[in-house]
Amino acid sequence: MKNTLGFIGGGNMGKAMIGGILESKIFAPENIMVSDLNTDLLNTIEENYGVKTTKDNNVLIKHSQIIVLAVKPHICDIVIKEIKDKIKEDAIIVSIAAGKSIEQIEENFNKDVKIVRVMPNTPALVGKGMSAISSNNKVSEVELEQIINIFESFGEVELVDEKLMDVVTGTSGSSPAYVYMFIEAIADGAVLEGMPRDKVYKMAAQAVLGAAQMVLTTGKHPGELKDMVCSPGGTTIEAVKTLEDKGFRSAVMEAVRECVKKSRELS
Numbered sequence: 030m031k032n033t034l035g036f037i038g039g040g041n042m043g044k045a046m047i048g049g050i051l052e053s054k055i056f057a058p059e060n061i062m063v064s065d066l067n068t069d070l071l072n073t074i075e076e077n078y079g080v081k082t083t084k085d086n087n088v089l090i091k092h093s094q095i096i097v098l099a100v101k102p103h104i105c106d107i108v109i110k111e112i113k114d115k116i117k118e119d120a121i122i123v124s125i126a127a128g129k130s131i132e133q134i135e136e137n138f139n140k141d142v143k144i145v146r147v148m149p150n151t152p153a154l155v156g157k158g159m160s161a162i163s164s165n166n167k168v169s170e171v172e173l174e175q176i177i178n179i180f181e182s183f184g185e186v187e188l189v190d191e192k193l194m195d196v197v198t199g200t201s202g203s204s205p206a207y208v209y210m211f212i213e214a215i216a217d218g219a220v221l222e223g224m225p226r227d228k229v230y231k232m233a234a235q236a237v238l239g240a241a242q243m244v245l246t247t248g249k250h251p252g253e254l255k256d257m258v259c260s261p262g263g264t265t266i267e268a269v270k271t272l273e274d275k276g277f278r279s280a281v282m283e284a285v286r287e288c289v290k291k292s293r294e295l296s
């Protein structure tokens with residue numbers, strides 16, 4: 030039972046985590062099991078990753094010491110109802126559901142259960158994930174370390190106060206979607222100006238990747254890094270002025286706020 034990891038739900042986030050974990054080799058495929066209602070999906074997962082699969086969530090909990098709830102928030106309640114009586118005492122429940130509080134999950138189980146709440150993101154698949162973690166007081170330091178190690182195997186981890194989890198959703202959980210839209214928009218602008226489409230996504234994505242790396246590596250304020258690109262009277266400041274005129278920053282801030290609001294509503 031030790032060092033066995035189970036995913037209830039093999040959708041977008043489940044698959045991203047499994048891909049990242051296998052790439053880092055901290056779990057062998059035979060020590061990972063996925064349960065899902067979708068047989069085609071399970072077949073694809075088994076084929077692509079070599080992990081075990083089942084349609085029965087109770088088979089999964091028998092096989093797994095660490096159980097990741099990777100289903101939609103409203104499905105968590107259904108799944109917990111199904112597994113709660115058979116859950117083992119030393120099992121650790123890891124919920125990645127947006128907006129689902131530790132307290133709600135405890136109430137659903139209606140008994141002492143070790144619960145870790147995490148907000149990861151899909152770049153986990155390529156080892157560049159960002160995960161925020163909180164846990165309840167049933168989880169020991171050693172167990173928490175074990176969970177942190179899993180999430181660190183595919184990216185960065187921050188321990189956060191649970192009350193900030195909804196804000197994390199708007200900041201790193203959902204933001205890859207905004208960034209893909211930004212990349213797509215830069216690329217469309219380039220196509221508008223005559224660049225072949227087969228070159229634009231690499232150019233735009235590499236610029237975003239490099240800029241993000243500059244923030245992380247230099248530790249400089251993003252505004253200072255932006256100023257380093259803007260030559261006086263040059264090209265960039267024209268683009269920056271247009272973005273300001275069109276409300277770019279305000280639009281992004283509002284988007285984050287709406288995302289956080291929705292996450293709060295889910296709980």
Ligand SMILES: NC(=O)C1=CN([C@@H]2O[C@H](COP(=O)(O)OP(=O)(O)OC[C@H]3O[C@@H](n4cnc5c(N)ncnc54)[C@H](O)[C@@H]3O)[C@@H](O)[C@H]2O)C=CC1
Nearest residue numbers: 038039040041042043065066099100101102125126127149
């Ligand atoms: N997609 C993302 O970028 C992120 C998602 N999350 C959280 O991860 C969770 C899953 O999200 P996604 O992977 O995007 O959703 P998804 O819809 O891609 O995957 C959910 C999977 O759960 C399966 N499922 C439904 N009912 C089930 C049941 N009773 N038993 C077993 N499996 C069942 C579905 O067939 C589906 O494959 C959500 O709670 C979400 O808030 C967290 C961070 C990022």
Ligand SMILES: O=C(O)[C@@H]1CCC=N1
Nearest residue numbers: 126127198202203204
């Ligand atoms: O859209 C969602 O609800 C999930 C949570 C964070 C990213 N995707």
